[in-house]
Amino acid sequence: MNKAALFPLARASSSTGLHTDARACTCTRAYARTCTFTRLSAATLRFARGVALVALLVLALTGCSPGSFGAPPLPPPPPSDPGGGGGTQPPPPAEPPRVYGRVLGHVVMENAYAGRTASTSAAPGVVVQGAVRTMPLAAPGGPAYSPSDFLASFRPGATPDQIRAAAERHGYSVKRVIEGTGIYVIAVPRGTDPALAAEGFKEDPLVEHAQPNYTARVGEAPATPAAPAVPAADVTPVTTIPVAQIAQVSPVAQIAQASTSGTGALGTARIARRVPNDPYYPRQWGPEAMSLPYAWDFTTGSSSVIVAVIDTGVQTDHPDLAGHITAGYDFYNRTTYVRDVNGHGTHVAGIIGAVTNNGVGMAGINWNVRIMPLKVTDDSGSGYLDLSMIIEALRYAADHGANVVNMSFQIGGAATGEDPFMDQAIEYAYNKGVTMVAAAGNDGEPWVAYPARDPRVIAVGAVGPDLARATWSNYGSEVDVVAPGADILSAWPTNSFANASGTSMATPHVTGLAALMITSGVRGPAAVAKMLHETAMDLGSPAQDSEYGWGLVNAHAAVTGSSITTMKVFAGEDDGTTLTYHSAMASPAPGGLYEVREVEAGSWYIYGWIDVNHNGIIDDGDYYGRTPGRITSNGDTVTGVNLRVKINAGSVPSARLAGSAGSQGWPEGSAGLDAAYPVRLILKGSTKGKGR
Ligand SMILES: [Ca+2]
Ligand SMILES: [Ca+2]
Numbered sequence: 001m002n003k004a005a006l007f008p009l010a011r012a013s014s015s016t017g018l019h020t021d022a023r024a025c026t027c028t029r030a031y032a033r034t035c036t037f038t039r040l041s042a043a044t045l046r047f048a049r050g051v052a053l054v055a056l057l058v059l060a061l062t063g064c065s066p067g068s069f070g071a072p073p074l075p076p077p078p079p080s081d082p083g084g085g086g087g088t089q090p091p092p093p094a095e096p097p098r099v100y101g102r103v104l105g106h107v108v109m110e111n112a113y114a115g116r117t118a119s120t121s122a123a124p125g126v127v128v129q130g131a132v133r134t135m136p137l138a139a140p141g142g143p144a145y146s147p148s149d150f151l152a153s154f155r156p157g158a159t160p161d162q163i164r165a166a167a168e169r170h171g172y173s174v175k176r177v178i179e180g181t182g183i184y185v186i187a188v189p190r191g192t193d194p195a196l197a198a199e200g201f202k203e204d205p206l207v208e209h210a211q212p213n214y215t216a217r218v219g220e221a222p223a224t225p226a227a228p229a230v231p232a233a234d235v236t237p238v239t240t241i242p243v244a245q246i247a248q249v250s251p252v253a254q255i256a257q258a259s260t261s262g263t264g265a266l267g268t269a270r271i272a273r274r275v276p277n278d279p280y281y282p283r284q285w286g287p288e289a290m291s292l293p294y295a296w297d298f299t300t301g302s303s304s305v306i307v308a309v310i311d312t313g314v315q316t317d318h319p320d321l322a323g324h325i326t327a328g329y330d331f332y333n334r335t336t337y338v339r340d341v342n343g344h345g346t347h348v349a350g351i352i353g354a355v356t357n358n359g360v361g362m363a364g365i366n367w368n369v370r371i372m373p374l375k376v377t378d379d380s381g382s383g384y385l386d387l388s389m390i391i392e393a394l395r396y397a398a399d400h401g402a403n404v405v406n407m408s409f410q411i412g413g414a415a416t417g418e419d420p421f422m423d424q425a426i427e428y429a430y431n432k433g434v435t436m437v438a439a440a441g442n443d444g445e446p447w448v449a450y451p452a453r454d455p456r457v458i459a460v461g462a463v464g465p466d467l468a469r470a471t472w473s474n475y476g477s478e479v480d481v482v483a484p485g486a487d488i489l490s491a492w493p494t495n496s497f498a499n500a501s502g503t504s505m506a507t508p509h510v511t512g513l514a515a516l517m518i519t520s521g522v523r524g525p526a527a528v529a530k531m532l533h534e535t536a537m538d539l540g541s542p543a544q545d546s547e548y549g550w551g552l553v554n555a556h557a558a559v560t561g562s563s564i565t566t567m568k569v570f571a572g573e574d575d576g577t578t579l580t581y582h583s584a585m586a587s588p589a590p591g592g593l594y595e596v597r598e599v600e601a602g603s604w605y606i607y608g609w610i611d612v613n614h615n616g617i618i619d620d621g622d623y624y625g626r627t628p629g630r631i632t633s634n635g636d637t638v639t640g641v642n643l644r645v646k647i648n649a650g651s652v653p654s655a656r657l658a659g660s661a662g663s664q665g666w667p668e669g670s671a672g673l674d675a676a677y678p679v680r681l682i683l684k685g686s687t688k689g690k691g692r
């Protein structure tokens with residue numbers, strides 16, 4: 001498929017688009033806009049008691065945006081405005097003075113997923129071939145650091161001979177140097193505590209920094225899956241997880257031909273659900289919750305995108321992974337032959353990029369991708385990872401072309417884990433344009449694990465099928481987004497599949513989406529994070545919050561660049577064919593808070609719209625929503641008008657979420673006037689305005 005046609009995103013990547021709109025607005029009606037700004041400033045101060053000031057400044061800039069449908073006729077300026085109208089005729093003297101009001105509220109961009117009741121596997125753990133494993137793979141309370149060595153760096157100019165001599169002076173020995181980093185692994189004799197040794201070693205004038213070689217842990221899955229291995233080809237779909245809604249999807253054969261999309265002629269642009277034929281797909285609720293079938297209509301990934309998985313290894317010849325694996329490395333055995341004696345890494349890899357639409361096993365988020373397995377654990381299957389190897393692997397990934405790195409592990413706890421050496425490795429990868437994604441942690445506590453809480457790393461929390469935060473998912477202000485993490489089916493050694501739960505499982509959902517976004521043209525870790533934030537479905541309390549971050553990732557919005565800041569919010573009414581607006585156009589701030597200005601007196605619906613296919617019509621594939629009832633504007637301010645917008649497609653489940661994000665307070669008159677889907681409307685300016 002043609003990338004350019006599929007991804008007309010230049011304008012959608014938010015902030016530059018906002019400024020362009022604001023300029024255009026100022027040029028066309030400079031004086032009127034200026035007056036409006038003055039009014040807004042006073043109003044802003046009042047409103048800012050409740051919401052972020054920054055959000056309102058964005059609103060102020062975008063409230064007059066003409067949007068993608070060209071320059072719509074704006075409502076006339078107030079009669080007291082001496083320069084308004086810019087050459088238009090003054091209103092007839094008989095007409096009464098017009099009054100304008102404002103409408104403030106919050107808009108949620110919904111994923112194409114109705115939510116369902118959480119299943120039984122609520123705690124982190126793994127189900128392998130129907131057998132529930134309760135023993136965690138890497139239990140909390142394991143070793144905090146390596147018992148046999150510590151890490152050290154040395155002053156500039158120190159030679160290897162001097163370093164070796166310094167180590168021997170203290171009774172230690174140089175084990176190895178981490179390539180390219182200047183970080184040495186220093187072995188201590190049996191019976192010596194490496195943490196105390198590192199503290200003492202710091203006193204040596206040659207030493208720059210010394211610290212323990214911390215242990216990271218993956219949080220879930222059993223040490224030894226006892227269930228018999230079953231060749232993937234022999235696995236028959238089981239019915240223990242009925243998903244009625246998902247089971248109704250159309251076969252891919254019917255949909256594939258209809259998957260044209262993008263910028264067709266007016267009214268012909270369309271969107272299709274694209275669903276793979278893998279027999280376990282109906283048991284995977286994660287892709288549905290992320291609106292992936294709509295994203296797959298635009299892109300299914302690319303073998304030119306490399307995703308590194310720093311983990312317990314990967315079963316590289318798993319029948320549903322083979323062919324998607326690129327050269328990796330086992331940093332414990334110092335070999336390119338990578339195995340996974342644990343299972344965790346194989347599970348993560350399957351979520352990101354199992355071989356998809358091959359009639360076998362499961363579907364990956366990327367139907368095409370190259371996974372680089374980087375094994376940073378020993379062969380015991382314990383699930384404990386070694387910091388010296390993590391640092392080495394992160395650098396290796398950055399030096400070997402990885403676009404995204406998945407880190408489904410945590411180092412330390414609430415207040416521990418940060419260290420200069422890992423920080424240096426993160427900085428190196430970030431500066432090379434690598435997008436890093438990490439798990440928030442599975443302690444169920446109000447802190448985000450390291451390295452997820454590093455600002456250069458995307459921190460991922462977990463939700464269950466009901467889209468409520470999993471009780472064991474850590475939370476805090478550093479959470480970027482949440483993703484499906486409970487009861488997740490994926491690949492497992494040897495040649496089998498398992499269901500697992502944990503932020504370790506949520507993380508590769510976001511990693512996989514980041515790879516899809518890179519295929520679609522999003523470049524660099526900052527741009528990926530911003531697009532994830534501004535396309536997420538807000539959950540929990542309005543806008544960003546510590547439990548859900550910016551919300552649940554939305555793959556369709558992310559690969560089409562449908563940022564919430566490109567949405568047009570306005571007052572108006574429609575007759576099913578034509579939508580007439582009666583206000584200025586607003587754009588929500590990131591997080592969804594909006595303010596519509598110049599709302600004419602009258603009773604109106606509030607609409608939200610993203611013209612995804614840029615054809616000026618509210619049609620199939622756009623994001624669209626309307627308040628269920630009308631609001632009445634008398635020239636004053638109406639607040640608390642909540643709006644839900646979703647992809648405008650016939651097959652979107654119409655049921656609202658039953659979870660925590662479900663019933664928000666609706667304005668007056670909210671009796672069932674919800675618009676039918678899909679909607680196709682021509683947008684027109686207000687007939688009360690300039691009469692055009
Ligand atoms: Ca498959
Ligand atoms: Ca929220």
Ligand SMILES: [Ca+2]
Nearest residue numbers: 615617619622
């Ligand atoms: Ca459209």
